[in-house]
Each structure stands twice: as C-alpha cells, then as structure tokens.
Amino acid sequence: MSLEKVPVTIVTGFLGAGKTTLIRHLMRNPQGRRLAVLVNEFGDVGVDGDLIRACADADCPESNIVELTNGCICCTVADEFIPTIEKLMALEPRPDHILIETSGLALPKPLLKAFDWPGLRSRITIDGVVAVADAEAVAAGRFAPDEENPGEAGEAGADHETPLSEVFEDQIACADLVLLSKADLAGEEGVAAARQIILAEAPRPLSILPIHEGEIDPRVVLGIGAAAEADLAARPSHHDGEDEHDHEDFDTAIIEIPEQKDPQALAAKVEALARTQKILRVKGHVAVEGKPLRLLIQAVGPRVRHQFDRPWGASPRQGRLVVIAEKADLDVDALRAALA
Structure with missing residues (x-):
C-alpha cells in the first residue's frame, strides 16, 4: 500500500455560485488523475449529483461518485461525512484525488476539523479549499451585513450579520483560492468591486x-x-467554540x-417568485x-436558466423543483399555487 496521503479539494460557495459547473470541468480535465467525488445538497432531490454523474468516465466512474442529500455535511460529520470518505478511500483502485462539493449553505471549517481526526489524518490531506463566489451577487451587496438593523436592543457593537453574510464570510475565511463566477454578467467594474469586498472579508x-x-x-485548483x-x-469561523450548529x-x-406547455412561461413564474418571495435558489427537472x-x-x-439535458428514460415524467429560501420568506402554499 502507498503511504502517500490522498489529496482532497473542498469546493465551497453559496447556493448557485457555480460549484457543480467547476466540478464537471475538473472531471473532464483530470490531468491524469483518477478522481472520486462527494457531492452534498440541501434538499431531497439530487439535481447536482445527477449533473455530475453525467460526466462519469474512466477517470471518475459512477462508482466513484457519492451523493448526500437533505442536509449539510458540516452538520453530520461523524454520522455521514466520515463514513462516506472511508468508503471512497476503500475503492479499488484508490482515487488519486477526491473532490468534495459542499452544499451552498455548508460551513467548511467542520470538514477541515474532521480531516484532523486520527483515522483520517494519516491517510488524507486537504490540498486546498476553493470558494466559488458569484461576482455579480457579491458586487451587488447580496452578502453584505445589514448595517441598518443592529442586534437585539440596538446595543453598541451589536452584530449586524445576516444569515447570508455569515455563511459567505465563513466560506471566504476558510478558502485558499476564490474563483469569481458569472464574471461576464458582473463586467469589469463588478469583478473589481467583488474582489475588493472579498479581500476586505478575508482574514489573510x-x-x-x-x-x-x-x-x-x-x-x-488541484495541487495547491x-x-x-x-x-x-x-481560518476563523462565526461558530468557533460551539459544539454544534x-x-x-x-x-x-x-x-x-x-x-x-411553455418553458419560457414557467421560467417567468420562477423569476417572479424570486422577486416577490425572496427565493434564493430553485433547481430541478420538469416535463414538457x-x-x-x-x-x-x-x-x-431572479436569474433563471433552462435547458433540456437528457431523456427521462424509465423514470416517471414527474417534475420536481427544489426551492431554498430563508425560513421567514418560504411560503410553500404560495409556491405551489403559483407554479401549479
């Protein structure tokens, strides 16, 4: 057996930043490495895992792709994450490099801590943490703290963090490399503004x-x-010192x-919902x-993209969309009524 540690790249980033697109690109260009992929989704319907399995080949066969849905692996390190890593390490032949795509709401630091556990640290090393950030959204201030609403009672020095800004800052704080996606939508000025915002948040x-x-x-990306x-x-976190989160x-x-009947009409409904109900992310498959x-x-x-990807095959032609939002903004009955 080789005593060389297997490198792991953790790909983090908020919902819809482009993590899956990056993973698919790396799978198509493995540089001679045999890859394994662990993909995690916040929701029961595994859309991202489906897209990644479509890229399976000899360098990363489908048996090397594992999907964990309905929750963030940062919350289930002992129960799900470590057993899954052990499963990937037991593959024959052993992977040369493991890619982990976290859910868009995951905090990277609990995963980093897990790799320091005795059963893993002698066999695996975290080659790097890559954060994918939506340049247009960052530049527009989507992840900025809420300066107009201080913490309870408006006390001096109160925390202005929003749920979005907290997750974003934790992901940036753990990163070794930040990739600004949607650069074409942001334009040169947007990319420059996003860069300055990220540098201001980064602890190093x-x-x-x-x-x-x-x-x-x-x-x-591979070989940091x-x-x-x-x-x-x-790599500080808002949750340092907490036993759980x-x-x-x-x-x-x-x-x-x-x-x-009309994909454009459905896309228009999704866009309208995003604006009226502050929906963060929508993804899934629909029959036409x-x-x-x-x-x-x-x-x-409110940015909606749609395309035909592959045949339904033997699976039922039942459309399902995963909708993610802040809990206070998620009105399930209104969603069903609007999309029915």
Whole structure:
C-alpha cells in the first residue's frame, strides 16, 4: 500500500455560485488523475449529483461518485461525512484525488476539523479549499451585513450579520483560492468591486481569479498543497467554540410540477417568485409536452436558466423543483399555487 496521503479539494460557495459547473470541468480535465467525488445538497432531490454523474468516465466512474442529500455535511460529520470518505478511500483502485462539493449553505471549517481526526489524518490531506463566489451577487451587496438593523436592543457593537453574510464570510475565511463566477454578467467594474469586498472579508491574503462557465486550468485548483487541516487557526469561523450548529435560518421545499406547455412561461413564474418571495435558489427537472428530454431549471435569485439535458428514460415524467429560501420568506402554499 502507498503511504502517500490522498489529496482532497473542498469546493465551497453559496447556493448557485457555480460549484457543480467547476466540478464537471475538473472531471473532464483530470490531468491524469483518477478522481472520486462527494457531492452534498440541501434538499431531497439530487439535481447536482445527477449533473455530475453525467460526466462519469474512466477517470471518475459512477462508482466513484457519492451523493448526500437533505442536509449539510458540516452538520453530520461523524454520522455521514466520515463514513462516506472511508468508503471512497476503500475503492479499488484508490482515487488519486477526491473532490468534495459542499452544499451552498455548508460551513467548511467542520470538514477541515474532521480531516484532523486520527483515522483520517494519516491517510488524507486537504490540498486546498476553493470558494466559488458569484461576482455579480457579491458586487451587488447580496452578502453584505445589514448595517441598518443592529442586534437585539440596538446595543453598541451589536452584530449586524445576516444569515447570508455569515455563511459567505465563513466560506471566504476558510478558502485558499476564490474563483469569481458569472464574471461576464458582473463586467469589469463588478469583478473589481467583488474582489475588493472579498479581500476586505478575508482574514489573510487570498488569490482571486475570475472564471467563465467553470473553466480554469485544473493545475491552479488541484495541487495547491495547503494542508489546510493543519492550518485551522488561520481560518476563523462565526461558530468557533460551539459544539454544534444548524441552519435554522434556511429551509427547503419540494414542489411537484405538472407537465408544461411553455418553458419560457414557467421560467417567468420562477423569476417572479424570486422577486416577490425572496427565493434564493430553485433547481430541478420538469416535463414538457411532446419532449422526450427533461427540462433542467436552474435559478439563482431572479436569474433563471433552462435547458433540456437528457431523456427521462424509465423514470416517471414527474417534475420536481427544489426551492431554498430563508425560513421567514418560504411560503410553500404560495409556491405551489403559483407554479401549479
């Protein structure tokens, strides 16, 4: 057996930032490595895992792709995450590199701590933590603290953090590299503004690179050599010192969608809901009359994209959309009524 540690790259970033697109690009360009992938989703319907399995090949067969749904692995380190990593390490042949795509609401630091556990630290090293950030959303202040609403009783020095800003800051604080996605939508000024916001939040110097459609030289992402599990003190978290945490500020709903006649009309409904109900993320598949392919719906806020991806095959032509929002903004009955 080889005593060389297997490198792991953790890909973090908020909902819809482009993590899956980056993972798919790395799978298509493995640089001679045999890969394994662990993908985690906040919701019962595994859309991202489906997209990643579609890229399975000899360098990363489908048996090397594991999906964990309905929750964030940062909350289930002992129960789900570590057994899954053990399963990937037991594959024959053993992977040369493991990619982990966290849920968009996951905090990276609990995963870093897990790799320092005795059963793992002698066999695995965290090569790097890569944060994917939506340049347009960052530049627009979507993840900024709420300066107009201080903490309880408006006391001096009260915490202005919102659920969004807290998750975003934790992801940036753990990163070795930040990739600015949607750079084409943000434009040069937006990319420059996003870069300044991220540098202001980062607790240490960071490399920040713009990307388009997840494309970047894999050698920049794979081979950082950070050994992040041994560098925890330099990666602060809002939850340092806590025994556990949860994601009670966010919630998810699964909305069943009947067969559609017009994809554009459905996209318009999703966009309207994002604006009126402050929906953070929508993703899923829908059946369209007369079309043998599934319609993939992907929405980040009011930005909606849709395309036909692959045949339904033997699976029922039942459309389902995963909707994620802050708990206070999620009105499931209104969602069903609007999308029915």
